[in-house]
Amino acid sequence: MGKAFKIVLAGFTIYLVIALAVLQFYTANPETMTWQEREVFNRKYISRLELGEGKDGVLRLLGPPDISEAHETDDGDLLILFYRTQHVRSDGQTTRDETTPLLFRNDVLLAWGESAYTRHTGSPLR
Structure with missing residues (x-):
């Protein structure tokens, strides 16, 4: 093997190790994200939730609610x-119609979404 190939191979190996370390150990912090990044983050992780999850685990994952x-x-x-998941107005404030509600009873995830909110509270989300 040539010297140039060994240098390229060593560089690629170092890059791969660093990339894997970042992917393994980096934890996204929703509190430091822009509102646009936070909406995408919230939609992504809310779609992965399962009924019966604990409130503390959800808070650890999504951060404090809006x-x-x-x-x-x-x-x-x-x-x-309520977690911000869709942009409605550029007014500098997050309103309930820009969020997805997560409902907990006894610190356990019971349901989420607008229809669940209406069904369990008896009032519309907006």
């Missing part, structure tokens, strides 16, 4: 965390 509220229902207290 909006939160709680409701008393006949079935028990309901905690709703």
Whole structure:
């Protein structure tokens, strides 16, 4: 093998090791993202959620919600965390119609989305 090939091979190996280390150990921080990046991040991870997940795990993954509220229902207290997932207006504020609600009962993910919010709270999202 020629000297140039060995240098290229060594460079590629170093690049590969660094790339794998970044992919393995880098954790995205939603709090440092732009609102556009955060919307994409939130949509991506909300689509991967499963019913029954714990609130603490969701908070660790998605970070603090943009909006939160709680409701008393006949079935028990309901905690709703709203995460920004779609842009509606450029007014500098996140409103409920720009978010996806995640509903928790007893710190367990019960449902998410606009229809789930309406069904469990008895009021429309907007």
